[in-house]
Amino acid sequence: xxxxxxxxxxxxxxxxxxxxxxxQDDDVTIGAPTIAGAKVITEVERQAKDKKIIVFKYKPxxxxxxxRGHRQPVTELRVRxxxxx
Numbered sequence: 302x303x304x305x306x307x308x309x310x311x312x313x314x315x316x317x318x319x320x321x322x323x324x325q326d327d328d329v330t331i332g333a334p335t336i337a338g339a340k341v342i343t344e345v346e347r348q349a350k351d352k353k354i355i356v357f358k359y360k361p362x363x364x365x366x367x368x369r370g371h372r373q374p375v376t377e378l379r380v381r382x383x384x385x386x
Contacts (some may be wrong), residue, residue, distance in 0.1 A: 306374040309345045315378065317341040323385050330385070338386030343378040351375045361366070 309315055320339040323330045330336055350372040358367040 302378045302380060303351070303375050304365060306348065307345070307376045309376065310345055311345050313345045315343050315345060317343060320383075323383065336383075336385070340384050341380060342382040342384065343380050346367070346379050348373070348374070348376055349352040 307315060318340045320336045320341060321332050321334070323336060323339060330339075332339075351374075352368045353372050356367075356369045356371060359365065
């Protein structure tokens with residue numbers, strides 16, 4: 302799973318406590334807005350950068366062109382356990 306950059310080192314365990322939906326077989330639990338007592342236990346696999354996006358600004362007839370790239374920092378997580386209380 303890839304998320305916005307978290308302040309954690311590789312190998313650290315991170316608990317995500319804002320769970321919106323849990324599905325197990327045919328049983329689906331939807332939060333309003335979150336599920337109380339539910340959390341996802343994950344492990345940080347690596348800190349990386351996402352794919353590059355190109356930002357191109359252009360104004361016709363005035364010779365204005367600006368091309369820039371951007372790579373967003375992200376954290377890759379591995380889900381270890383989903384806890385539903």
